[in-house]
Amino acid sequence: MADVVDRFEVLTDKQWELLELLLPSSDGLRGRKFRNNRVVVEGMLYRLRTGLPWRDLPSHFGPWKTVWKRHRRYAGDGTWDRVLTALVAMADAGGNLDWAVSVDSTVVRVHQHGANAARTQGDLPNCTNLRDEPADHGIGRSRGGLTSKAHLACDGHGRPLSVLVGPGQAGDSPMFAHVLEGICVPRLAGGAHRTRPDEVRADKAYSSRANRELLRNRGIKAVIPEKTDQAANRVNKGRSGGRPPNFDPESYKGRNVVERAFNKAKQWRAVATRYDKLALTYRAGFLLAGIVEWLKLLGDMP
Structure with missing residues (x-):
């Protein structure tokens, strides 16, 4: 069994050395040191890769409850967010972060195992406190059934900067400001965190006043095409309709990196497919997939 499971191990030794520096070494409550932390994290990645139920994890990774509880702890206390922020800051300090940011969303089908928790209609997520589980668990009903929607902001190379999860039937445009709020990159050389991209690329769904x-107002270049009906209304108003918004078609060609980022994450x-009952744990899995992409860049660098 161990030989079979070894083929699914994701992290190289160098990548794990970097990740280990960013993870807590104890539970923070009684000061107990985590044992076999690499095996536990590989168990999280194995489950993320295969989609199997937590209790069906191979014994190679130890007790399944240990893997689940640690993943749940890291999701709830913001550990995965801090790891992602630290890796992004390292990339920025090394000149490996492209600040031409692309924003988009993707719909994810909710498996019946993740849809049996009681839910009520929730509000837009509070981006200042992502540890709060939304009342609707980020699950909505649409023509495709029960779905969630992952909202992503990524850099010009398609690596994640900010991830939010909401109900599948919710629109993209109202989430735009919340996704941008999630971009906050510390400067390792000192100074205020950087929260303002050079430009933001998005499709017509985000074309709103x-x-x-x-x-x-934030001094960010908008690379967003105008909707056809918006352009028609502006023309019909004549002079009072104002000038068309500036649009850079060459820059817009780079927006496809966010589509490729979703393809890679999926x-x-x-x-x-969402198997998790809680939006917190599903979002943490999305973050973990993004962390692996940053580790591929940073973990094997000399």
Whole structure:
């Protein structure tokens, strides 16, 4: 069994050495040191890759409850968020972060195992406190059944900067400001955190006056095409309709990196389909998939 499971181990030794520096070494309650932390994290990645129930994890990874509880702890106390932020800061300090940010969302089908928790209609997520589980668990009903929607902001190379999870029937545009709020990159050389991209690329779903004003007020270049009906209404108003918004078609060609980022994330089966009851733990799995992408860049660098 161990030989079979070894083929699914994701992290190289160098990647694990970097990740280990960023993870807590004890439970923080009684000061007890975590044992076999690498094996436990590989168990999380194995489950993320295969999508199997937690209790069906191979014994190679130890007790399944240990793997689940640690993943749940890291999701709830913000550990995975801090790890992602630290890796992004390292990339920025090394000049490996492209600040031409792309934003988009993808719909994820909710498996019946993840849809049996009681839910009520929830509000938009509070991006200042992502540890709170939303009342609707980020699950909504649409023509495709029960779905969730993952909202992503990624850099110009398609690596994640900010991830939010909401109900599948919710619109993209109202989430735009919340996704951008999640971008906060510390400067390792000192100074204020960087929260303002050079430009933001997004499709027509994000073409609204509020979103354009938000970017304009923050001094961020908007690379968002205008909707056909918006353009027609502006023309019909004549001079009072104002000028068309600035749009850079060459820069917009780079927006496809966010689509490729979703394709890469959905190679992990527990990202492509939501098996988790809690939005917190599903989002943590999405973050973990993104962390692996940053480790591929940073973990093997000399």
